Each structure stands twice: as C-alpha cells, then as structure tokens.
Amino acid sequence: AEKVFRWKYQQMRIAAEPGMAYYKEMFEKTLPAMTNGRLKVQMFWGGDLVKSTDALDAVQSGIVEMIGMPSIYFKGVIPEASIEYGLPFGIRTPYEMYNFMYGKDMPNMFGGWRAIDVYRKIYAKHGVHYLAGGVDCWPAAFMFRSPINSIGDIKGKKVRASGLMISWIERLGGQGVFIPGEEAYSALQTGAIDGITWGGAMGMHSMKFHEVAKYYLYPSLMPINHLTVLVNQKAWDALPEDLQVALEQAVVRAGMDITAHQNWSGEQWGLRQMAKAGVTINHLTGEDLKKAEEVAYGLWEEEAQKSPEAAELVGMMKDYMRTMGYME
Amino acid sequence: MDISIITLLLFLGMVLGLLSGLPISFVLGAIGVVFTFFLWGPHAMGIIPNLIFGKAMMSFGLLAIPLFILMGAVLQHSGMADKLFSAFHIWGGRIGGGLAVAAVVVCTLFAAMTGIGGAGTITMGLIALPAMIAKGYNKRMALGCIGAGGALGILIPPSIVMIIYGMICQVSVGRLFAAGIGPGVLLALLYVLYILVLCKVRPEYGPGVGADDTTTLKEKLLATRTVIGPLLLILMVLGSIFSGICTATEGSALGAAGSLVLMIKSRTLNWASFKAVSIGTLKLTGMVMWIIIGAYCFATIYVALGAAGFIRDLVQAMPFGYWGVFILIQIMFFGLGMVLDPGAIVMITAPIIMPVVDTMGYDPVWFGVIFIMNMQAAYISPPFGYNLFYLKSIAPAGIGIKDIYLAIVPFVLLQIVGLILVSLFPQIALWIPTLIYGN
Amino acid sequence: MRMLIRIISKISDATGFLLMWLPWFLMVIIVWEVIARSLFNHPTVWAHELSIMVFAALTILSGAYTLRTRSHVNMDLLYMQLSIRKRALLDVLTFPFFLVFCGVILWLGWEFAWRSVQMGEISQSDWAPPIWPIKLTIPLGAILLLLQGIANFLADLIKLVTGREVTE
Ligand code: NA
Ligand code: NA
Numbered sequence: 001a002e003k004v005f006r007w008k009y010q011q012m013r014i015a016a017e018p019g020m021a022y023y024k025e026m027f028e029k030t031l032p033a034m035t036n037g038r039l040k041v042q043m044f045w046g047g048d049l050v051k052s053t054d055a056l057d058a059v060q061s062g063i064v065e066m067i068g069m070p071s072i073y074f075k076g077v078i079p080e081a082s083i084e085y086g087l088p089f090g091i092r093t094p095y096e097m098y099n100f101m102y103g104k105d106m107p108n109m110f111g112g113w114r115a116i117d118v119y120r121k122i123y124a125k126h127g128v129h130y131l132a133g134g135v136d137c138w139p140a141a142f143m144f145r146s147p148i149n150s151i152g153d154i155k156g157k158k159v160r161a162s163g164l165m166i167s168w169i170e171r172l173g174g175q176g177v178f179i180p181g182e183e184a185y186s187a188l189q190t191g192a193i194d195g196i197t198w199g200g201a202m203g204m205h206s207m208k209f210h211e212v213a214k215y216y217l218y219p220s221l222m223p224i225n226h227l228t229v230l231v232n233q234k235a236w237d238a239l240p241e242d243l244q245v246a247l248e249q250a251v252v253r254a255g256m257d258i259t260a261h262q263n264w265s266g267e268q269w270g271l272r273q274m275a276k277a278g279v280t281i282n283h284l285t286g287e288d289l290k291k292a293e294e295v296a297y298g299l300w301e302e303e304a305q306k307s308p309e310a311a312e313l314v315g316m317m318k319d320y321m322r323t324m325g326y327m328e
Numbered sequence: 329m330d331i332s333i334i335t336l337l338l339f340l341g342m343v344l345g346l347l348s349g350l351p352i353s354f355v356l357g358a359i360g361v362v363f364t365f366f367l368w369g370p371h372a373m374g375i376i377p378n379l380i381f382g383k384a385m386m387s388f389g390l391l392a393i394p395l396f397i398l399m400g401a402v403l404q405h406s407g408m409a410d411k412l413f414s415a416f417h418i419w420g421g422r423i424g425g426g427l428a429v430a431a432v433v434v435c436t437l438f439a440a441m442t443g444i445g446g447a448g449t450i451t452m453g454l455i456a457l458p459a460m461i462a463k464g465y466n467k468r469m470a471l472g473c474i475g476a477g478g479a480l481g482i483l484i485p486p487s488i489v490m491i492i493y494g495m496i497c498q499v500s501v502g503r504l505f506a507a508g509i510g511p512g513v514l515l516a517l518l519y520v521l522y523i524l525v526l527c528k529v530r531p532e533y534g535p536g537v538g539a540d541d542t543t544t545l546k547e548k549l550l551a552t553r554t555v556i557g558p559l560l561l562i563l564m565v566l567g568s569i570f571s572g573i574c575t576a577t578e579g580s581a582l583g584a585a586g587s588l589v590l591m592i593k594s595r596t597l598n599w600a601s602f603k604a605v606s607i608g609t610l611k612l613t614g615m616v617m618w619i620i621i622g623a624y625c626f627a628t629i630y631v632a633l634g635a636a637g638f639i640r641d642l643v644q645a646m647p648f649g650y651w652g653v654f655i656l657i658q659i660m661f662f663g664l665g666m667v668l669d670p671g672a673i674v675m676i677t678a679p680i681i682m683p684v685v686d687t688m689g690y691d692p693v694w695f696g697v698i699f700i701m702n703m704q705a706a707y708i709s710p711p712f713g714y715n716l717f718y719l720k721s722i723a724p725a726g727i728g729i730k731d732i733y734l735a736i737v738p739f740v741l742l743q744i745v746g747l748i749l750v751s752l753f754p755q756i757a758l759w760i761p762t763l764i765y766g767n
Numbered sequence: 768m769r770m771l772i773r774i775i776s777k778i779s780d781a782t783g784f785l786l787m788w789l790p791w792f793l794m795v796i797i798v799w800e801v802i803a804r805s806l807f808n809h810p811t812v813w814a815h816e817l818s819i820m821v822f823a824a825l826t827i828l829s830g831a832y833t834l835r836t837r838s839h840v841n842m843d844l845l846y847m848q849l850s851i852r853k854r855a856l857l858d859v860l861t862f863p864f865f866l867v868f869c870g871v872i873l874w875l876g877w878e879f880a881w882r883s884v885q886m887g888e889i890s891q892s893d894w895a896p897p898i899w900p901i902k903l904t905i906p907l908g909a910i911l912l913l914l915q916g917i918a919n920f921l922a923d924l925i926k927l928v929t930g931r932e933v934t935e
Contacts, residue, residue: 044631048631061882063375063378076890175810178893345864347846349845349861350864374879377875377879380905398794574801574805578800581798585794610787610790611833613826613829615838728847
C-alpha cells in the first residue's frame with residue numbers, strides 16, 4: 001500500500017469565523033479525495049495546540065507539519081516579517097496582493113513581480129518551507145471613538161495597532177499600543193483606547209466594535225494583510241512531488257475562496273451593516289493624505305535597511321506601487 | 329486508535345493517577361506526556377515546553393493570580409482579616425451563620441474585582457476560613473460557602489472565561505458581562521438564604537454571637553472603623569477596573585499595593601511577617617500555576633487527538649427538541665466540568681456547540697451565561713475543581729479533600745437550582761444587557 | 768543519602784528565598800505602569816511585557832520550592848488512609864510518572880530554549896527585549912524540580928525501609 005501522510009495544521013483563525021467550515025473541508029475532505037487518501041491534513045484552530053506567538057517554533061521543530069499565521073508573529077525571529085505583514089500605504093486590494101506575490105506570467109502588463117520567491121528564500125534560511133502567502137488576504141482599517149477628519153486628529157490618540165502601523169501612528173503623534181483582541185471591545189468602551197486597527201469591516205462588525213466606536217477611517221490607510229502558510233522542511237521534503245503540488249493547490253484554492261467570500265465581499269457587507277448602525281466613514285484627503293503617505297514611505301526606507309532581502313522586497317513593492325499609479 | 333477509546337483511557341488514567349496521591353499537576357502533565365508520545369508521536373514531544381511557555385507562562389490574564397494571592401496574604405498577616413470579621417460579627421448580632429453570609433458577600437465583591445474563579449476563594453480562604461473555624465462554625469459550612477462564593481468570580485463581571493467564550497462564539501463580550509450580573513446576584517442570594525435557613529434550623533452549623541447584647545452602638549461604630557481601610561481598598565480595585573482606568577490584572581497589583589499600605593499602617597509589617605507573606609504567596613502561586621501547566625498539557629493532547637470531532641458526534645447523537653438538546657448539552661458540560669478546566673472546555677466544545685445553538689434558536693447571550701454558570705459549577709464540582717484544590721491547600725491541618733468534597737455538595741445543588749431558574753426565566757440574565765444595549 | 772537530601776533541600780530553599788521577591792517586583796512594575804499612565808498620561812513601553820516575563824519566570828521556577836514544601840496539592844481521598852510505609856510505597860511507584868513529565872520539560876525545554884538562543888530571538892513587541900533568557904528558565908525550573916523530586920524520592924525510600932518520617 002502507498003504511504004499515507006497524516007499532518008496537523010495549526011491555524012490562527014477560529015472555527016466560528018465565517019467561511020472556516022469550507023476551509024477545513026478543503027484539507028480534511030477535498031485534499032484526501034484529490035490524493036486518493038494519501039494526504040490527510042487535520043485542522044486546528046487558534047490556540048488549540050500552540051499559541052500563535054509560538055507557532056513558528058512548532059513548525060520549525062516539527063511538532064506540527066503546517067501553520068497558517070499572519071507573519072507579524074514571526075517578527076522576533078525573521079526581521080523581514082514586518083514588511084511581509086504589511087507596509088503602511090502598501091498594497092490595497094487582495095487581487096493586487098495576489099498579483100504581487102504570484103504575478104509571473106504577465107511581465108509586460110504587470111511587471112513580473114514574484115514576491116513569493118523572495119519569501120521562500122528568506123524563510124528557507126530559517127529552516128521552513130514557505131508554502132503560500134498572498135491568497136488568504138484581508139483588508140484592514142481603523143475605527144475611532146471620535147471623528148478623524150484631518151491628520152491632526154490622530155495626535156494624542158491611543159490606538160490599538162500591530163506591526164508597522166504602530167510606528168506609523170506614533171510618527172503622527174498618536175500612541176500605538178498592542179492589546180489582545182479579546183480586551184479590545186471593553187478598552188474601546190471605557191476609553192482606555194481611542195481607536196483600533198482590525199481586520200476590515202466584516203471583522204470589526206463581528207467584534208461589535210461599531211457599538212463602541214462610531215467612526216470608520218477608510219479607505220486604504222492600512223495595507224492588505226495575508227496569511228502565511230509554512231511547512232516543516234523535513235515533512236515537506238518527505239512528501240512525494242504529486243502530493244506537494246496537490247497541497248499547494250489546496251492552500252491557494254482555499255485561501256482565495258476565503259478572500260473572495262469573506263474578506264472582500266464581506267468588507268462591502270460589513271461597511272453597509274455598520275453604516276446602518278450609525279457608523280460614519282471618514283476620509284483623509286489632500287494635504288493630510290500626502291503627509292500620511294510621506295510618513296509611511298519613511299518607514300519603508302527604514303525597513304529596507306534590515307537585510308539585502310528586505311531591500312529587495314521594498315524595492316519590488318515601490319516598483320509595483322509606481323506601476324499601479326499609487327506612488328509617484 | 330478510536331477517540332472514544334482514547335477518551336476512556338485518558339480519563340481512566342486521570343482517575344487512577346489522582347487516587348495514587350501524586351500531585352494533580354504531575355498526574356495531568358504525565359498523562360499529557362505519555363499520550364503525546366504513544367498516540368501522536370515522539371516528534372511532537374516538543375509541544376510540552378512550547379505550550380507551557382505560551383499558554384501558562386506568557387499570559388497576562390494569569391498574571392492576576394500571584395497578585396491577588398499576594399493581596400490576600402498581606403491582608404491576612406496585617407491582622408486586618410480578624411478585625412474585618414469581628415466587625416461583621418458585631419453587626420451580624422445573634423444571627424446564626426452571620427460570618428458565612430459575610431464571607432459570601434465579600435466573595436461576591438471579590439468576584440466583581442477579579443476575572444478568575446480562584447481569587448475569591450483563596451483570599452477568603454485565608455481570611456474568613458480561620459475566623460469561622462475559630463468561632464466554632466461547622467467546617468463544611470465554612471469550606472462550602474467560600475468555595476462556592478469564589479466561583480462567582482467567573483460569572484460576575486469581569487470574567488476571563490466570558491471573554492474567551494465571547495471571542496470564540498462571536499458574542500458581544502459587553503452583553504455577556506452585563507448578563508452575568510443578574511445570575512451572579514441570584515446565586516449569592518441563594519447561598520445567603522441557604523446559610524441563614526440552615527443555621528436557623530441547625531444552630532451548631534454557624535453559631536451566632538451572643539456578646540452583642542452588651543455592645544453599644546458606639547462600640548459597634550468603633551469596630552466598624554477598622555472596616556473602612558479594607559472597604560476603601562476593595563472600592564479602589566473595583567472602581568479602577570470599572571471606570572476603565574486599568575485592567576483586572578492591573579487592579580490586582582493596585583490591590584496588593586493598597587493592602588501593603590494597610591499593613592504598614594497597622595504596624596504589623598516586620599521581617600517575619602514580610603517573609604511569611606512572601607513565602608506563602610510563592611507556595612500558592614507555585615501550586616496554582618503548576619496545576620494550570622498540567623491541565624494545559626492534558627487538554628492540549630486531548631484536543632490534538634480529536635476531542636472536537638468526538639464531542640460533535642456526541643451532540644449529533646442527542647435526541648431532538650429544544651429542551652432535550654439543551655438539557656443534554658448541559659449534562660455534557662457538567663460532566664466535562666467535573667474533570668476539566670473551564671478554559672479547556674470552552675476550547676474543546678464551544679466551536680462545535682455554537683452551530684447547534686444557531687440551529688436550535690437559543691439566544692447566544694443567554695446560552696453563554698448558562699454555559700458560564702455551568703462552568704462555575706465546574707470550579708467546585710468534585711473530583712477536579714480548582715477551588716476545591718485551593719481550599720485544600722490553605723485549609724488548616726486536619727481538613728482533607730474528602731471534607732471539602734462533602735462540603736461543596738449543597739452549594740453545587742444550589743448552583744443547579746440557579747441554573748434551572750435562569751434557564752426557565754432568561755430575563756434574569758437578559759434584563760441588564762437589554763437595559764444597557766437595547767435589543 | 769540523607770546528606771544529599773539536605774543539600775538539595777538547601778538549594779530549593781535558596782530558590783524560594785530569591786523567588787519570594789518576584790510577586791513584589793511584579794506589583795511594583797504594574798503599579799508604576801498604572802501611575803505613569805493615569806497620572807502622567809505617559810505609559811511605558813516595557814511594563815506590560817516585563818511583568819509577563821517576570822511572571823513567566825516565577826511560574827516555572829516556583830515548582831521546586833512548592834515541591835520542597837510539599838505544597839503541590841494532591842487528591843488524598845485514599846492516600847491519607849494509608850500507613851506511612853504504604854504511602855511511601857505509592858510515592859515510590861508514582862515517581863516514574865513525575866520523572867517522565869519533568870524529564871520531558873527538561874530535555875525538550877532545553878532544546879526549545881536553545882533554538883531561541885541560537886536565533887537570538889527577540890520579542891515581537893516594539894520594545895523588543897530578548898526572549899531567550901525567559902525560555903532558558905524552562906530547563907532551569909525543570910532541573911530544580913527534578914532535583915527536589917529526587918530528594919523526595921530518596922526520603923520516600925528511607926521511609927519505605929524504616930517506616931518512619933524523615934527528619935532533617
Ligand atoms: Na469576576
Ligand atoms: Na469540577
């Protein structure tokens with residue numbers, strides 16, 4: 001009989017999130033069907049086996065064969081992870097993210113960036129195989145307790161943020177704090193924080209943030225975030241090539257499906273729901289927008305100093321943004 | 329191996345291990361290690377240090393534990409506990425069970441200051457238990473009211489278990505918090521009522537104080553003055569948390585600092601008392617945290633071996649009907665609660681139960697509060713209940729775990745009564761959140 | 768053998784004396800943070816994380832002293848009914864389970880911490896302190912716990928033979 005591979009996949013999300021039943025089915029039903037039962041990947045939700053902060057070690061050392069996390073959790077070990085998690089004012093839609101990561105075959109139209117190759121190079125140095133990224137994408141945004149009509153309104157605000165958005169907030173005179181998601185609602189309610197960055201309108205809606213914060217800052221201040229799927233190197237090498245291809249296809253397919261249904265259509269739905277609940281959408285425009293962008297681009301340059309690969313990534317990103325007309 | 333057989337083996341191993349007298353933390357940890365090795369594989373053994381680090385050590389929520397232990401220990405060694413309880417004594421008058429009622433009241437206040445189920449029990453166990461035993465209370469009455477009173481900590485907001493539940497089940501944490509107040513007060517009242525009635529019928533359970541016939545109002549007021557400090561302390565901790573100045577964990581640090589100030593003021597601070605407080609805090613922290621370490625090792629391997637699917641199948645095999653499914657789910661929760669820690673139960677069951685809640689049309693906030701009430705019973709239901717172990721660790725010599733198991737039974741029954749009341753009259757829970765947030 | 772028991776007990780007592788300051792240290796850090804934030808409107812970047820790291824060390828290192836003082840709670844339903852000698856026998860028989868648990872924390876905890884040391888792992892926060900020293904407390908805590916466990920095991924062996932409690 002052929003060897004059967006039984007893997008464990010530690011996800012960052014939780015089962016109750018919309019679309020997760022499908023995601024799980026992809027690995028626990030479709031993939032075995034695709035591979036004649038030779039590859040079975042059992043899904044575990046956020047914190048089931050290991051905490052997200054310790055997931056990288058778990059996949060490096062082979063406790064689990066696969067993890068799916070936003071790369072910000074790898075920042076303490078992999079310096080380029082902050083760039084991967086998102087440069088402020090970086091990529092703005094999930095489809096552009098996909099394009100940036102995989103856009104190989106249309107060099108004349110879309111530059112031929114293939115960020116995934118750079119990421120594979122970076123992560124290989126840390127002993128893990130970078131299976132996929134840039135498919136399970138979600139837009140992120142800000143919500144505030146008071147209106148933000150100009151860049152000056154951010155000054156003095158205490159904002160729950162993550163990654164480079166903390167630095168961005170601080171350069172604008174605000175104060176970036178990291179508090180766990182489960183404390184965010186009551187922190188907003190009591191005014192312990194004035195604003196929050198979170199995964200898009202649908203996510204904000206499901207966390208009920210619109211009950212306690214009535215101003216949505218939109219669009220495009222935050223980069224598109226995405227899930228990074230890593231595989232233990234030994235487990236990957238032991239997998240026959242046809243199963244490697246099937247697994248990568250399954251991850252890409254499941255991730256794009258989540259993006260389409262939850263993270264993009266859901267964004268539009270969430271915005272409508274919150275508008276009905278009395279949430280106002282604020283826009284930054286003109287000089288304010290320009291100032292905000294300048295501050296962000298300053299951060300890009302600082303990140304580029306971290307390693308040759310970081311410089312390569314930031315260079316690619318700038319090139320991409322210029323081609324798309326987002327950057328001068 | 330089939331998960332139902334694994335489940336049987338896991339729990340058989342746990343029962344045998346516990347009976348052997350090996351400390352609970354090591355029993356749970358060793359089972360986790362052995363099952364990981366044989367059923368998951370040697371390559372996965374690294375999960376043990378990984379989860380100890382991530383889940384037990386690096387947790388800001390659990391950080392409140394040593395600080396509330398410290399606060400209780402300082403209050404105990406400051407002599408404040410005795411003064412507090414003599415004050416309650418004097419005002420309690422001839423009412424039998426007055427001290428037990430006071431303990432429940434203080435536990436209820438503690439519940440409003442802490443997010444965990446153990447803090448009230450630990451602190452009152454250090455303060456009220458010796459006082460009650462010194463006054464000739466029946467030890468089971470004394471142990472029971474403190475164990476059950478402390479468990480209110482996860483029902484009355486703030487509550488860490490509620491936050492986890494809200495996150496996993498996508499229920500507004502604000503609404504859940506508000507919904508916990510009514511049932512929490514209801515249970516506290518049930519405990520008080522039970523104590524008063526029992527002590528009326530059987531005065532030897534909680535002898536009233538005879539001396540107050542001769543105490544004048546002036547003497548009563550003078551005695552009450554000593555209560556001001558601790559009450560201010562409680563108000564400070566409560567107030568700073570509810571006004572949003574600080575988190576529950578930060579409130580626990582303020583509480584410890586405030587209690588240290590009281591200790592200095594009462595001139596009871598010296599090297600001997602400082603060392604006793606510090607060493608006592610260290611021992612209790614070690615005991616509590618190592619149980620949590622063991623419980624995480626145990627629960628995580630159970631999840632890794634497929635607990636979620638197993639429980640889903642159990643639920644699907646249940647007979648249909650609104651109340652039929654409801655009752656069976658509650659019995660399952662209660663059964664798990666007898667042997668597992670509430671965090672682990674939320675982790676294992678909530679994602680599977682929530683689709684059932686949707687299909688059956690249960691109000692998710694109401695169902696959440698019922699779940700928390702059930703988990704509250706888990707804190708005190710034998711054989712595995714944190715509060716029982718906390719009680720055991722602070723009880724005077726001569727009190728065995730058997731005494732504690734027997735002591736807690738009437739209070740578990742009262743909790744079930746409370747749970748039934750809130751099941752039948754959801755408004756007990758839903759009244760306050762509706763008041764605050766509307767429908 | 769009694770000598771060894773005494774030496775190990777002294778080591779555990781010494782850790783107890785050092786660790787007893789940590790809850791106070793925790794209190795000071797967090798109270799400082801609350802004051803800095805609410806009175807001076809200037810929260811620190813380090814208090815939250817430093818307090819968690821102190822707590823982490825306290826948690827894992829406290830095991831040995833707690834064992835030394837026999838404060839790890841057990842279910843004594845049947846256990847307490849037994850004679851000293853039978854209890855000692857049970858303790859000797861359950862020792863392998865303790866050993867397995869402790870040994871895994873020590874061995875794999877060391878590998879876990881050493882990976883972190885080699886990577887020079889820092890925290891994911893903005894303050895970004897090194898994280899590997901805290902991970903090193905895992906094997907350290909396990910060594911201390913294991914030592915005290917061995918001392919207790921030796922004492923149990925003596926009890927099993929003599930039928931009397933071991934006095935120091
Ligand atoms: Na509480
Ligand atoms: Na229980």
